[in-house]
Amino acid sequence: xxxxxxxxxxxxxxxxxxxxxxxxxxxxxxxxxxxxxxxxxxxxxxxxxxxxxxxxxxxxxxxxxxxxxxxxxxxxxxxxxxxxxxxxxxxxxxxxxxxxxxxxxxxxxxxxxxxxxxxxxxxxxxxxxxxxxxxxxxxxxxxxxxxxxxxxxxxxxxxxxxxxxxxxxxxxxxxxxxxxxxxxxxxxxxxxxxxxxxxxxxxxxxxxxxxxxxxxxxxxxxxxxxxxxxxxxxxxxxxxxxxxxxxxxxxxxxxxxxxxxxxxxxxxxxxxxxxxxxxxxxxxxxxxxxxxxxxxxxxxxxxxxxxxxxxxxxxxxxxxxxxxxxxxxxxxxxxxxxxxxxxxxxxxxxxxxxxxxxxxxxxxxxxxxxxxxxxxxxxxxxxxxxxxxxxxxxxxxxxxxxxxxxxxxxxxxxxxxxxxxxxxxxxxxxxxxxxxxxxxxxxxxxxxxxxxxxxxxxxxxxxxxxxxxxxxxxxxxxxxxxxxxxxxxxxxxxxx
Amino acid sequence: xxxxxxxxxxxxxxxxxxxxxxxxxxxxxxxxxxxxxxxxxxxxxxxxxxxxxxxxxxxxxxxxxxxxxxxxxxxxxxxxxxxxxxxxxxxxxxxxxxxxxxxxxxxxxxxxxxxxxxxxxxxxxxxxxxxxxxxxxxxxxxxxxxxx
Numbered sequence: 284x285x286x287x288x289x290x291x292x293x294x295x296x297x298x299x300x301x302x303x304x305x306x307x308x309x310x311x312x313x314x315x316x317x318x319x320x321x322x323x324x325x326x327x328x329x330x331x332x333x334x335x336x337x338x339x340x341x342x343x344x345x346x347x348x349x350x351x352x353x354x355x356x357x358x359x360x361x362x363x364x365x366x367x368x369x370x371x372x373x374x375x376x377x378x379x380x381x382x383x384x385x386x387x388x389x390x391x392x393x394x395x396x397x398x399x400x401x402x403x404x405x406x407x408x409x410x411x412x413x414x415x416x417x418x419x420x421x422x423x424x425x426x427x428x429x430x431x432x433x434x435x436x437x438x439x440x441x442x443x444x445x446x447x448x449x450x451x452x453x454x455x456x457x458x459x460x461x462x463x464x465x466x467x468x469x470x471x472x473x474x475x476x477x478x479x480x481x482x483x484x485x486x487x488x489x490x491x492x493x494x495x496x497x498x499x500x501x502x503x504x505x506x507x508x509x510x511x512x513x514x515x516x517x518x519x520x521x522x523x524x525x526x527x528x529x530x531x532x533x534x535x536x537x538x539x540x541x542x543x544x545x546x547x548x549x550x551x552x553x554x555x556x557x558x559x560x561x562x563x564x565x566x567x568x569x570x571x572x573x574x575x576x577x578x579x580x581x582x583x584x585x586x587x588x589x590x591x592x593x594x595x596x597x598x599x600x601x602x603x604x605x606x607x608x609x610x611x612x613x614x615x616x617x618x619x620x621x622x623x624x625x626x627x628x629x630x631x632x633x634x635x636x637x638x639x640x641x642x643x644x645x646x647x648x649x650x651x652x653x654x655x656x657x658x659x660x661x662x663x664x665x666x667x668x669x670x671x672x673x674x675x676x677x678x679x680x681x682x683x684x685x686x687x688x689x690x691x692x693x694x695x696x697x698x699x700x701x702x703x704x705x706x707x708x709x710x711x712x713x714x715x716x717x718x719x720x721x722x723x724x725x726x727x728x729x730x731x732x733x734x735x736x737x738x739x740x741x742x743x744x745x746x747x748x749x750x751x752x753x754x755x756x757x758x759x760x761x762x763x764x765x766x767x768x769x770x771x772x773x774x775x776x777x778x779x
Numbered sequence: 780x781x782x783x784x785x786x787x788x789x790x791x792x793x794x795x796x797x798x799x800x801x802x803x804x805x806x807x808x809x810x811x812x813x814x815x816x817x818x819x820x821x822x823x824x825x826x827x828x829x830x831x832x833x834x835x836x837x838x839x840x841x842x843x844x845x846x847x848x849x850x851x852x853x854x855x856x857x858x859x860x861x862x863x864x865x866x867x868x869x870x871x872x873x874x875x876x877x878x879x880x881x882x883x884x885x886x887x888x889x890x891x892x893x894x895x896x897x898x899x900x901x902x903x904x905x906x907x908x909x910x911x912x913x914x915x916x917x918x919x920x921x922x923x924x925x926x927x
Binding site: 358360361363364366367510511512515546547550690691692693695696 | 845846847848849851852853854855856875876878879880882883885887
């Protein structure tokens with residue numbers, strides 16, 4: 284508690300500022316991660332608390348998370364949301380702290396001392412594992428890495444991708460990421476020439492021998508995780524023959540129930556039906572093929588003769604059960620169960636697209652099974668049973684909170700929930716808002732002591748302008764600068 | 780210069796022209812009245828010129844309706860709920876691309892539309908649009924996997 288004494292004339296003014304719960308310093312908030320979850324949270328926090336100051340940590344020199352490195356190059360409309368995020372970043376109560384990594388440059392403990400509130404929004408940068416033999420063969424990659432590779436993410440450069448040794452790729456999974464991967468592999472490269480696809484990827488795709496892609500799902504067309512927009516798009520690609528087996532379209536009462544409950548699944552199923560009719564009637568003159576393979580679970584990835592590279596995938600036929608019993612719904616969804624019948628699909632490239640997973644960070648609890656930070660409505664839960672159920676001042680938003688599902692806009696709703704939790708906690712005096720924490724200047728000092736140079740949002744704008752300029756020379760909307768060293772060079776070139 | 784006495788007011792010819800123009804506009808119904816109802820039930824009544832989308836009108840009037848993709852049918856953040864069935868019926872059917880986005884809208888209802896696709900026309904005068912409420916609905920182990 285601090286007291287301020289002012290004398291004015293004959294009066295002695297004593298200010299007892301910090302007894303009242305509601306009386307507090309303007310909130311200093313740190314958000315870790317600059318993707319949609321982070322930005323929607325920053326936006327709503329600054330609207331809710333008119334004095335709050337938000338600092339946003341990002342480990343890369345460039346912001347926007349998966350909007351930059353996940354959304355496919357041929358989906359530019361989906362990236363328009365960065366305009367909104369840039370408006371948030373333009374606020375004088377907001378500072379981007381780019382090129383600073385949680386865990387490496389600053390710790391969770393550091394942030395807790397510097398800020399009243401810390402919100403973790405660093406998403407999911409790892410993969411669910413198949414847990415089958417052969418996963419480590421050459422030519423087996425995660426779709427997440429493939430996406431990073433064609434989107435010019437600095438970490439995507441690590442990928443040793445060979446698109447020339449085979450004409451057939453198998454993608455395990457049928458979500459939108461799987462469809463993106465298939466589409467980028469099969470789209471005529473002329474379609475990609477003016478997009479922001481990474482130069483090295485465009486060059487590799489031009490030389491690619493891949494002509495056939497199989498999208499393999501454990502369950503049926505009613506359960507496929509992709510959505511109508513993406514499916515409609517891939518069915519309309521010129522020069523691409525899409526195959527859907529009529530036999531896979533047979534529906535059960537449980538399927539009908541699922542479609543009744545979920546209109547997205549119903550409309551996706553209808554598109555698959557259309558596709559099956561089309562693949563019967565279409566002339567086989569097209570060069571490239573996309574096959575939707577349903578009711579097949581991968582049991583092993585098989586080597587080719589050299590025992591080093593992938594040669595094929597062993598698939599077990601599945602059947603669906605578990606949702607209904609005697610006409611009653613007993614479970615939310617049907618599960619795929621193996622039938623003991625196996626078949627092999629030959630290929631020279633496998634992409635695993637079965638889900639992203641978050642990484643754990645020292646100092647934070649982590650649910651290894653679900654792959655998220657355990658939380659309740661965004662409040663981080665305590666690891667061990669302590670006085671409080673929650674970790675004071677710590678929150679989580681986005682994929683790190685909910686798991687890696689939903690679209691960009693889902694984070695808007697998620698952020699609302701977390702901001703509401705923060706507001707409630709502030710109201711109930713559960714935050715350290717009575718402390719004058721160092722915030723931005725404290726972080727600056729810490730970074731200076733460690734000789735870490737961070738990038739501001741203005742620095743990003745320099746990289747942004749340079750990418751657009753380089754793109755103009757090639758007729759592309761932007762030419763991404765992929766290596767972090769080069770990004771840092773560009774950002775530091777014109778320092779006012 | 781012509782002088783006419785109209786309703787007890789001396790009308791100069793140029794004033795006359797202005798009066799007739801206003802009367803013409805009101806007959807032509809150049810704008811409609813729209814009510815936005817936010818998630819707390821608070822109402823905001825605004826005037827929307829014919830031909831403007833509800834999203835644009837919301838932004839011009841500080842109604843908190845997000846438009847992440849700025850009207851290019853690549854998101855569902857401008858989702859609005861038409862509160863009265865008879866107004867919903869007056870809207871043209873959504874095209875496939877709008878329905879694709881509505882599939883993914885949070886809190887979808889039978890009378891949901893995207894605000895960027897609802898264009899003001901005279902028959903929509905008096906329409907009421909609700910902004911979907913955020914609910915505590917994010918169980919990680921919820922059984923319906925959401926696509927991304």
